Amino acid sequence: MPRIAWPDYFMHIALLVAERSTCLRRKVGAIAVKDKRILATGYNGVPAGVAHCEVAGCLREKLHVPSGERHELCRGLHAEQNVIIQAAVHGISLKGAEIYATTQPCLICSKMLINCGVTAIYYAQGYPDPLSESMLQEAGIRCECLPVIPESVCVSNQHDASKEPV
Numbered sequence: 001m002p003r004i005a006w007p008d009y010f011m012h013i014a015l016l017v018a019e020r021s022t023c024l025r026r027k028v029g030a031i032a033v034k035d036k037r038i039l040a041t042g043y044n045g046v047p048a049g050v051a052h053c054e055v056a057g058c059l060r061e062k063l064h065v066p067s068g069e070r071h072e073l074c075r076g077l078h079a080e081q082n083v084i085i086q087a088a089v090h091g092i093s094l095k096g097a098e099i100y101a102t103t104q105p106c107l108i109c110s111k112m113l114i115n116c117g118v119t120a121i122y123y124a125q126g127y128p129d130p131l132s133e134s135m136l137q138e139a140g141i142r143c144e145c146l147p148v149i150p151e152s153v154c155v156s157n158q159h160d161a162s163k164e165p166v
Contacts, residue, residue, distance in 0.1 A: 006036060010100040011124055011146050017041045018102045022052040023076055025061060030079035030101035032087060032094050032118070039092050042082025046075050068128040071108055080109035084116060094118055104143070107132040114139045122146045 004012070010033055018029030022045040032039040046052055059065075059073050071078075077085070079101060087094050095117035099105075104127040105113060113121065114135065120142035136143050
C-alpha cells in the first residue's frame with residue numbers, strides 16, 4: 001500500500017487541528033513544520049480563559065462583517081497567530097519552517113509569518129486578501145494551494161495540485 005505524501009500528511013493534520021476551533025464562522029487549523037517535524041499547531045479561537053464565541057456571541061456575525069474585513073472586531077486569534085504564540089511559549093524558532101494551513105493567511109498573519117522567517121506557506125483553500133498575497137510574494141515566501149483530496153490518504157503518494165479540491 002502506498003504511503004501518503006508528506007505535503008498531504010501535513011495538510012490532513014492541519015485539518016484535524018482545525019476541528020479544535022471554537023469559531024462560529026470558520027474552522028481554521030495551521031501547523032509549523034521543519035525538517036518533516038511538527039514544531040507547533042494552532043487553530044482559530046479566543047484566548048485561553050476567555051468565554052468562547054458560542055457563549056459570548058460573534059460580534060462580526062451580528063454586524064454582518066464580510067470575511068476578510070475588520071479583523072479587529074473578532075474576539076479570537078487566527079490559527080497562524082496561535083502557531084506563532086505556541087512556538088514562542090515553548091521557545092521554538094519558526095525561522096526556516098513551513099506553514100500548512102487550511103486557509104490562506106490574511107494580511108496580519110502574513111506579516112507575522114514573514115517576520116518569523118518562514119520559507120513557505122501551503123494552504124487548502126484561498127482567502128480574499130490580495131495584499132497578503134502580494135507581500136508574501138515580495139518577501140520571497142513560497143505560497144502554494146494544496147487542495148485536500150480524500151483519495152490521497154489511501155491511493156496517492158505523489159501530491160497532484162491539479163486535482164479538484166473537496
